[in-house]
Amino acid sequence: MDYLDVNNQESVAARKKSIKRITIIAISSIVFVGCVVAAIVGITTSKNNEKSNTQTNSFSAAIKAVCDITLYPQSCYNSLGPLATSNNLKVEDIYKLSVQVSVDELSRASDEFFNSTELKNISDPMTIKALESCHDLLSLALDSLNDSLSIPNKSLLEAFTDLKTTLSAAGTYQQTCIDGFGNITSIAKHNLKNSGEYTSNSLAIIDNIDESVQNSMDSVNSLGGIGRRRRLLMDFDGDFPRWMSSKDRKLLQSSKGEVLNVDVVVANDGTGHFTNIFEALDVVPEKSDKRFVIYVKKGVYVENVRVEKNKWNVMMIGDGMDATIVSGSLNFVDGTPTFETATFAVFGKGFIARDMGFRNTAGAAKHQAVALLSTADLSVFYRCKFDAYQDTLYAHSNRQFYRECNIYGTVDFIFGNSAVVFQNCNILPKKPMPGQQNTITAQGKIDPNQNTGISIHNCTVWPSANLTGVSTFLGRPWKNYSTTVFMYTTINSFIDPKGWLPWVGTTAPDTIYYAEYRNFGAGAVTKNRVNWKGLKLNITSKEASKFSVTQLIQGDKWLPSTGVAFKKDI
Numbered sequence: 001m002d003y004l005d006v007n008n009q010e011s012v013a014a015r016k017k018s019i020k021r022i023t024i025i026a027i028s029s030i031v032f033v034g035c036v037v038a039a040i041v042g043i044t045t046s047k048n049n050e051k052s053n054t055q056t057n058s059f060s061a062a063i064k065a066v067c068d069i070t071l072y073p074q075s076c077y078n079s080l081g082p083l084a085t086s087n088n089l090k091v092e093d094i095y096k097l098s099v100q101v102s103v104d105e106l107s108r109a110s111d112e113f114f115n116s117t118e119l120k121n122i123s124d125p126m127t128i129k130a131l132e133s134c135h136d137l138l139s140l141a142l143d144s145l146n147d148s149l150s151i152p153n154k155s156l157l158e159a160f161t162d163l164k165t166t167l168s169a170a171g172t173y174q175q176t177c178i179d180g181f182g183n184i185t186s187i188a189k190h191n192l193k194n195s196g197e198y199t200s201n202s203l204a205i206i207d208n209i210d211e212s213v214q215n216s217m218d219s220v221n222s223l224g225g226i227g228r229r230r231r232l233l234m235d236f237d238g239d240f241p242r243w244m245s246s247k248d249r250k251l252l253q254s255s256k257g258e259v260l261n262v263d264v265v266v267a268n269d270g271t272g273h274f275t276n277i278f279e280a281l282d283v284v285p286e287k288s289d290k291r292f293v294i295y296v297k298k299g300v301y302v303e304n305v306r307v308e309k310n311k312w313n314v315m316m317i318g319d320g321m322d323a324t325i326v327s328g329s330l331n332f333v334d335g336t337p338t339f340e341t342a343t344f345a346v347f348g349k350g351f352i353a354r355d356m357g358f359r360n361t362a363g364a365a366k367h368q369a370v371a372l373l374s375t376a377d378l379s380v381f382y383r384c385k386f387d388a389y390q391d392t393l394y395a396h397s398n399r400q401f402y403r404e405c406n407i408y409g410t411v412d413f414i415f416g417n418s419a420v421v422f423q424n425c426n427i428l429p430k431k432p433m434p435g436q437q438n439t440i441t442a443q444g445k446i447d448p449n450q451n452t453g454i455s456i457h458n459c460t461v462w463p464s465a466n467l468t469g470v471s472t473f474l475g476r477p478w479k480n481y482s483t484t485v486f487m488y489t490t491i492n493s494f495i496d497p498k499g500w501l502p503w504v505g506t507t508a509p510d511t512i513y514y515a516e517y518r519n520f521g522a523g524a525v526t527k528n529r530v531n532w533k534g535l536k537l538n539i540t541s542k543e544a545s546k547f548s549v550t551q552l553i554q555g556d557k558w559l560p561s562t563g564v565a566f567k568k569d570i
Contacts, residue, residue, distance in 0.1 A: 070204040072197040098202040103145045106195035110138045113191040133337045134177040141173035160210040167203040168450040169397040172417045180337045207449040267297040286310040298323035311348035318356035321385035325357040331366035342373035351379040360388035364433040382564045395420040399553040412442035421455045430464035441475030443482040453483035455547035461491045473501040477512045485547040487517035495523035517544045
């Protein structure tokens, strides 16, 4: 460490102490937890080693200090304080306690909600369907919360990203349930108030731990000390997930139309194992770590497909985005909740689609009509086409990646609350209903601690053939923390000079985060953009890099195994 000022002994000592502390963090999860508690909660041991009056008071004080960093400190303290049983404080224990409280409350609230007298006598078909949808969503939320309790036998440092992803998804599922009820939204909102706040509190706790540890490591790195970036906690064997075999990689990398090592063939002309996709998915093993490959021959498959949550690691390959097409027409106007309108819906983690088209043919007059919905973590869509009008592509939650895809639509046609990167894609607004304006994105972040957002990177925004004389905007803020970034993207002149459209009124919440970074084309000129506090037109490369494949979806860790080309940094 000869780069330090040897004459400044106090500085040397302080820096050595800092490096030693971070070394211990990296090596020992137990010591790490203790350091984090000190960093987050600000609890220090008195030099006089004064004892607490009681164990309960000591533990309650610590919980209150942790709760102070959440969005709902009072509900946090009220829910955790009565459960205090020890003064051996560990932040991991407080985190687990917080998540368990969320699980218990959501289970209780779900039972109460679905058995409430207000809903038992409802006969409206749309509301009944919304209840069915909400039942699925709350089940998904409970799954995510329970996954968030499963902290592996490693330091929390390695688990941060996965934990924040599952907790972000849990909050999104609950909010989607609330959003689906129209005129009786207030009933759902009331019943799920506490569970939503408890989920948010758990997310805030883990997010602040992560931030403090990273700040500490950044400080040590600036001194030339240790501080290796954390590794995403998954089941890895070397550089690749254990479920991805070398044969799977070769399959993904093979030329279009070449089929290798497939498990099932679907062909609507009768030349395969099945004539529809639904039947093929039925034979996929449940929760399998092994990749299951389905080849779907060219043709139009008119069916509404669901890759269920227990169908893991499904890979579906077509003969091209304009050759193998899955088509449906469910829509909001005819009585289906938006979440249930998807022609193709993916819930099982690790899903990959290549060379396929997904469309919803309901038309502009039917309003919300989804072509593809993905809520699957680590899902990939490569050389695919998504075609509808309003709400074409619902990137609902978890981590997703789209490469070399064509996306068509009108109103809010890329929306949701996932952490998603669109790279080298063509975004093609088309003609909406008379009187409508086009909005490309509608991102739905509901909590500042969620690790979600839409990143449109190195894409092309171009009008489809029939689009003329229609105001088209880059997006509008669906929720208060809506987060969307366009960078290194070619934007045609048809984009309105204001760039962005309010959801309601004439402005947007100050809490949104919209950014434009180094885009090209006549539509990328920003001098007449809306004057919103949340619109960033001069961000640094460091800020922009937060929306790269590496940082937003940790794709440098899992995308190499898929064989899909990607640029990991901006």
